Amino acid sequence: MSKTAAEIRREFIEFFQQRGHEFVPSAPVVPHDDPTLLFTNAGMNQFKPLFLGQATATSAFGRLKRAANSQKCIRAGGKHNDLDDVGHDTYHHTFFEMLGNWSFGDYFKVEAITWAWELLTKVWGMAPERLHATYFGGDADEGLAPDEEARDLWRALLPAERIHPGNKKDNFWEMGDTGPCGPCSEIHIDLTPDLSGGGLVNAGDARVIEIWNLVFIQFNRGPDGKLTPLPAKHVDTGMGFERVAAVLQGRKSNYETDVFAPIFSAIREVTGAPAYTGALPTDPGVDPARALVDVSYRVIADHIRTLTFAISDGAVPDKEGRGYVLRRILRRAVRYGWQYLHVHEPFLYKLVPAVTHVMADAFPELRARPGEVIAVIHEEEASFGRTLERGIALFEEAAANAEQRHAAVVQGVDAFKLHDTYGFPIDLTEIMAAERGLRVDIGEYERLMEEARAKARAGGRDDTREFVHLPQEILSRIRPTDDAAKYTHTRLAAQVTGIIRMTPEGVPVLLGAGESLRPGDRAAVVTDHTCFYAEAGGQVGDLGEIVAPGLRFEVEDTQRPGHYVQHVGTLVQGALVPGAAVELVVDPKRAAIMRNHSGTHLLNWALREVLGEHVQQKGSLVDPDKTRFDFSHPRPLTPEELDRIEQLTNEQIARDLPVYAAEVPQEEALRIRGLRAVFGERYPDRVRVLSIGAPVEELLADPESAAWRAYSIEFCGGTHVARTAEIEHFVLTTEEGIAKGIRRIVGLTGAPARIAAEIGQALEQRAVALLAGPPSEIPAGLAELQNTLQTATLTASSRVRLRAQVAALQQVVKHEQKSAVADAAGVVLARVAEVVSEAERISDTAIVVAEFPDVPLEALKTGADAIKQRCGSVAILLGVRVAATEEQPAKALLLAAVTPDLVPQGLKAGDLVKAVSGHVGGGGGGSPTMAQAGGKNPDGVPAALSVGAAWLREKLRAGRPQ
Ligand code: SER
DSSP, X not given: OOOOHHHHHHHHHHHHHTTTOEEOOOOOSSOTTOTTOSSOOSGGGGGHHHHTTOSOTTSTTTTOOEEEEEEEEEOBSSSSBOGGGTTTSSSOOSEEEEEEEEEESSOOHHHHHHHHHIIIIIISOOOGGGXXXXXXXXXXXXXXXXXXXXXXXXXXXXXXXXXXXXXHHHHEEESSSSEEEEEEEEEEEEOOTTSOGGGGTTTTOTTEEEEEEEEEEEEEEOTTSOEEEEXXXXXXXXXXXXXXXXXXXXXXXXXXXXXTHHHHHHHHHHHOOOOOOOOOTTSTTOOXXXXXXXXXXXXXXXXXXXXXXXHHTTOOOOSSHHHHHHHHHHHHHHHHHHHHSOOOSOOGGGGHHHHHHHHTTTOGGGGTOHHHHHHHHHHHXXXXXXXXXXXXXXXXXXXXXXXXXXXXXXXXXXXXXHHHHHOOOHHHHHHHHHHTTOEEOHHHHHHHHHHHHHHHHHHSOOOTTTTSSOOXXXXXXXXXXXXXXXXXXXXXXXXXXXXXXXXXXXXXXXXOTTOOBOTTOEEEEEXXXXXXXXXXXXXXXXXXXXXXXXXXXXXXEEEOSTTOOEEEEEEEESOBOTTOEEEEEEOTHHHHHHHHHHHHHHHHHHHHXXXXXXXXXXXXXXXXXXXXXXXXXXXXXXXXXXXXXXXXXXXXXXXXXXXEEEEEEHHHHHTSTTOBOOTTOOOOSEEEEEEESSOHHHHHXXXXXXXXHHSEEEEOOSOOOSBGGGGOOEEEEEEEEEXXXXXXXXXXXXXXXXXXXXXXXHHHHHHHHHHHSOGGGHHHHHHHHHHHHHHOOOOHHHHHHHHHHHHHHHHHHHHHHHHHHHHHHHHHHHHHHHHHHTOEEETTEEEEEEEEOSOOHHHHHHHHHHHHHHHSSEEEEEEEEEOOOXXXXXXXXXXXXXXXXGGGGTOOHHHHHHHHGXXXXXXXXXXXXXXXXXESOGGGHHXXXXXXXXXXXXXXXXXXXX
C-alpha cells in the first residue's frame, strides 16, 4: 500500500523537524496587506522580511533560522499563473500545496541539496535513476556566473548527463518584479518507462516534470531593477505536493491521488456525471466529448479547492482584483458543469464538504466557517446561473455565425455583450471559442471595453489608477517617498522627484531634465517627502494641491504603488519641472476623512458589542462623505440593534477618548487581547496599533487586560482624529445585505450625522402627530412624509420606524375612505324614506325626484337601489351639488334610474339624463335602467330636477293605458 498524501505531508515536515527546522503554519492564501500580490504564490512569501533582514531580530519570527511547512498557494494571476493549463493536463493547478524548507542565513547549498536527495531517494525510495537536476547556467546581461557550486554538488550524486544547466527563466527564481531572489536548482523526475526522457526536462511534457525547486537566495531585486547581494545567504525550497503524491502513489496524474479522489467522488455524486476516466484532449484517438467530461472533472475539482481556501481565508468573489479572479474561476467551473456534466442548477457549493473533509486536518482553518463559504459560493453560482443559459445561447449563435462566414473568429461585439450583459469573463469566452476551434476578436473586444470604460469615466471621475503599474524602467529612476508626515502634517515643503505622463497611446513616460508639464496636462507627481495619504486600508487617497509661486497642480487622488507616493491630477497653472521645490497642501476634506475613519473603528467595536464576536470585517471604504463597512452577520439588523450600535459609538465619542497609535513588533501586538485585525490578513513585521482610549504601551505591558471590552484596538495605518470628541456624532444611514451572510452599513460623522439624526427625529415626530391628529389631515401629511423619506438622508433606524409609521398611516387613510363611503350611504338611506313617502305616483309607477346632500356617486347608487326596493315600479332622478375640494371645483352630479318594466314604454334612464344635463352644464349617459351625468354648474341642479320631473310625468302619462 503506497503512502497516503497525509503521510507524505507529515513525513516531509518531520524530516526537516529532525534537522532543526521549526514548523511554521501556512500563511493565508490571501495576502490582504499586499495589493501587488494577488494570492500567496510561494511558501517563501511570508518569510520575505527574514530574507531581506527586515524582521525584528529579537522577535520569535526574527530569530527563526530554519523553517518547514506545507504552504497553501494559488497561482491564478500575476507573475505566476497556471490557470489556463488547468484541466488540460495532469499536473497544473490553480490551488496547490508547496512543501518547503527554509534556511535564513543558516545552512546553504550543501545541506539543501543533500537533504533533498536523501528525502527523495532514501526516505521515499524514489528511483535515483529517474531523477534529473538543473542548475543556473549564468547570465551575461545580469553579470551572473554559472552556479558551479550547485553543479558540483549534484555531480557527487548524479551522472553528468542528468545534470542540466538552465537559463535565467528556468533557473533564477524571483517572487515578483522586486524582492529576494537567486539562482535555483530544480529536481525533475523522468516518468517514461524506459528512462528516455532526458531531453524533456523543462519541455512542458507530463512525462518529465519538475518536483522540487531549491532556490539559493542571495540577492534583492531593487525597484531600480538592480540586484544587490544580501548580507546573508538563504535557502528557499518548494516541492509540488500533489506531484510528489502522484509519483509516490504510482499515479499518472495528480488528479488520481487520494488528494483528489474524494472530491471526484463528490462531483460524480452531485452531478450524476459518468465516471471519470482520466482522458486528456491530447490523448490519441480520444473521443472529444469524453475528454471534455474529464476536463470538467479536473477543472471543477481544482477550482472548488481554490474557492474553498480563498473564501475561507477571507476573499469574496467580486468585480475587481483578486475577487474578480475568484469570480472568473467560479464561472469557469460552473460553465464546465453546465455544458459537459449537464447540471443546470447550483452544484459547486455542494462540493465544499468534500474539500474540507480531505484538507481540514492539515488546514484546520477550513473548519472555522464552512457555512459561510458554502453560502458565498451558492449565491455566486445562483447569480451567474440566471444569465448562463442565455449567454451560452448567444455564444452558440455567434459561433455558428462565424462558422457560416467561414471566419475562425467570434466577433468582439459578441464577446463584449457576453461580458457586459451575461457576465461571461473574456477568458471564459475564449475557452468556449477554442473548444470550437475559433478565436475571439480580442482587439475589437478591448476597443469596446475601452469605450465602455470611457463612458463610465465621463460619468464619474477620471481613472487615477492609470499610473499605478509603472514599468521598472521608470521606477528605477525615481527615489522612494518618505510619507511619515501624513500623520502629522497637512502642508509640507517637498521636492519633485518624478513626473510621469501618459502618451496618447497610454504609454507612461518620465519627464526628463528640461521637460515640463503644461497647464491642462494630467500626470502623476512623485515627491521626496509627502504629507498626502495614499489610498490604503479602505481609506481613500487625499485630494489637494501642489503649489509654488505661479504654479498650481490639482491633486485628484493619491496612490502608492510600492514606495512611491503618486499625486495624480492636472496642472492648472504654471510649468512643473522635475526637481522643483513645491509645497504640498492637503485638502481640508481630510479632516472629515479622519473623523470617518476613527468613527469606523468605534463602529467596528460597537458591532461586536451588540451583535457578538462572530462579526468579522469584510471590507471598508472611508472617504470624506461617509464610512462604509462590510461585515459578516447572518440577518438584517433590527432598528433596536442599529440604535444600540449608534448609542455605544456616541458614548465613546462623548467620553472624548484620546486616540493612541504606535508602531510595534507584530508579535507583541498580537498578544493584546481583543485586538481586531481583518480575518486572514497578513500584517508586516512591525505593525501600527491604533487604540481608542488605552495607551498602546499599557496594552503591551498588560496584554491580558480587560481594556479590549472597553476600547477599540485595531491594526491600522490610516489617519485618525486625536480625540474622539472631534468625531462629534455618529449615525448609521443604511443597512443592507450585499452577499449571503454579509451586511453593508453606511455611517456618517460630524455635522452630516447630526443633520441626519435630526431629520429622522423630526419626521418620526411628524408621523406620530399625524397618527394622533384628525384623520382628515393624514393624506396631505402622508404625501409629504413619503416625499421626504425618498430624498432625505436619515438614520437607518429612523427609516425602518418611519416605514412602519407610513404603513400605519396608510391603513388609517384606507379605513377613513371606507368609513366615509359607509357614512355617506347612511345619510342617503336616511333620506330615502322621506323621498319615497313624498313620491308622486302615476298609475302604479312612482316618480322620485330629489336633491340629496353632498355624497359620492357610490352612495347615491345605494340610495337609488333602496328606493327601487321600496317602490316597486319607479322612475328616479337624484341630484347632488358637490362642494369644491383642493383638487377640484364645485360640480353637479345627476343619477337617473328606472325599473325595467318602464323601459318598453320608452322611458329610459339614459334619455332622461340627456334631457336634463344641459341645465348643469355637462353631459352623461348610461344604460336604459341607470345613467348618470356630471356638470360644472352645481347651481343648475334644482332646474335639472324640475325639468326631469316634468319629462317623467309626460312620458308616463303618454304611456299610460287609456
Ligand atoms: N520559491 C520557490 C518556488 O516557488 C521555491 O520555493 O518555486
